[in-house]
Amino acid sequence: MSHFDIVVVGAGMVGASLTCGLVDAGFKVALVEAGQLDCTRDWPKNDVDPRVSALSLASQNLLTHLGAWPLIESMQRLQPYQAMQVWDGCGTGELEFTAAEQHLPYLGHILENRTITSALHQCLAHKNYTLFEQTKIVDMSPQDITPRRLSLAGGEQITADVVVGADGANSKIRQLAGLPTREWDYPHHALVTRVKVTQDHANTAWQRFTENGILAFLPLSSPDTDLQAHYCSIVWSQPQAAAQAMQALPEDEFCQALSAAFEGKLGPVLATDPRHVIALRQRHAKRYVQPGLVLVGDAAHTIHPLAGQGVNLGLLDVAALVLTLEQARHDG
Numbered sequence: 001m002s003h004f005d006i007v008v009v010g011a012g013m014v015g016a017s018l019t020c021g022l023v024d025a026g027f028k029v030a031l032v033e034a035g036q037l038d039c040t041r042d043w044p045k046n047d048v049d050p051r052v053s054a055l056s057l058a059s060q061n062l063l064t065h066l067g068a069w070p071l072i073e074s075m076q077r078l079q080p081y082q083a084m085q086v087w088d089g090c091g092t093g094e095l096e097f098t099a100a101e102q103h104l105p106y107l108g109h110i111l112e113n114r115t116i117t118s119a120l121h122q123c124l125a126h127k128n129y130t131l132f133e134q135t136k137i138v139d140m141s142p143q144d145i146t147p148r149r150l151s152l153a154g155g156e157q158i159t160a161d162v163v164v165g166a167d168g169a170n171s172k173i174r175q176l177a178g179l180p181t182r183e184w185d186y187p188h189h190a191l192v193t194r195v196k197v198t199q200d201h202a203n204t205a206w207q208r209f210t211e212n213g214i215l216a217f218l219p220l221s222s223p224d225t226d227l228q229a230h231y232c233s234i235v236w237s238q239p240q241a242a243a244q245a246m247q248a249l250p251e252d253e254f255c256q257a258l259s260a261a262f263e264g265k266l267g268p269v270l271a272t273d274p275r276h277v278i279a280l281r282q283r284h285a286k287r288y289v290q291p292g293l294v295l296v297g298d299a300a301h302t303i304h305p306l307a308g309q310g311v312n313l314g315l316l317d318v319a320a321l322v323l324t325l326e327q328a329r330h331d332g
């Protein structure tokens with residue numbers, strides 16, 4: 001049975017970042033991923049991941065430190081944003097944040113999630129660690145047995161001084177550890193897609209709050225096949241029935257409804273990619289740690305996307321955990 005200092009479960013943006021950081025810090029690490037690591041660098045320019053993230057400068061700094069940011073830049077699919085415009089649909093208030101007032105070149109970047117995971121998986125391809133992919137954790141020994149023993153779906157068993165659950169919102173590790181959560185459904189489902197708009201998005205992230213929901217337009221880079229066109233990624237959080245009705249509308253009717261909901265800020269919406277609807281549920285583990293076990297990222301805290309902070313929080317977990325484990329090793 002193989003033994004590791006640390007077993008990370010989940011190779012999403014958070015688990016893959018953590019694995020990079022821990023291997024760089026000299027730990028003997030195994031990574032277990034239910035799917036397959038994906039090192040794709042070139043997607044067709046017009047093929048865009050409907051899942052995007054607004055990444056903060058702190059997240060960019062961490063990804064730079066891990067060696068992933070130059071790979072992300074080389075894909076030429078990231079879009080800086082220099083301002084945020086937030087207003088309420090009743091016309092009673094608005095907020096604006098700009099990079100200029102912070103003396104910064106930009107506030108952050110909008111990126112397709114797959115560019116982040118692919119860059120991290122490319123970094124991992126050059127590192128000395130053990131990967132178990134296309135397999136799942138099916139069982140784990142209780143906290144009073146050390147080291148922790150993990151059973152993989154194929155029957156293999158491995159042990160670890162520390163197990164990290166980076167396995168997302170429905171974390172199996174959290175469940176096997178018996179760590180309780182406080183959770184509830186938000187009264188929203190998020191409709192996400194890319195849309196083509198008439199006017200330049202002005203490198204601005206836009207967000208409109210209404211009684212029925214929240215509509216965000218996040219600026220995207222234009223594919224080089226269509227340099228004059230303007231694209232945004234939208235996240236439209238609204239009650240389930242409304243989100244599903246919007247998903248089912250014919251494209252021209254959807255574009256009209258979306259233009260109206262966005263008060264025509266960027267002119268008429270001209271076209272849309274396939275629309276996806278995601279149920280939104282708050283999940284917060286009451287404790288993130290147990291002897292020999294830690295939860296990070298969405299496994300520890302899954303929040304509403306309105307503030308665009310989910311993965312940014314997860315990446316801060318990564319930075320804090322690497323430092324803590326290095327300190328613990330130093331202290332013996």
Ligand SMILES: Cc1cc2nc3c(=O)[nH]c(=O)nc-3n(C[C@H](O)[C@H](O)[C@H](O)COP(=O)(O)OP(=O)(O)OC[C@H]3O[C@@H](n4cnc5c(N)ncnc54)[C@H](O)[C@@H]3O)c2cc1C
Binds near residue numbers: 296
């Ligand atoms: C509509 C929407 C918009 C968002 N926008 C933003 C944004 O702008 N900015 C931002 O910061 N955040 C945003 N978020 C949140 C962000 O997407 C999440 O916080 C982030 O994806 C969580 O990453 P993770 O690595 O923790 O989990 P995941 O991405 O869920 O990765 C978990 C990994 O674990 C693997 N796994 C699962 N179970 C097992 C198992 N039993 N064994 C082995 N492997 C397993 C999975 O295959 C997966 O690879 C948004 C979320 C939504 C829904």
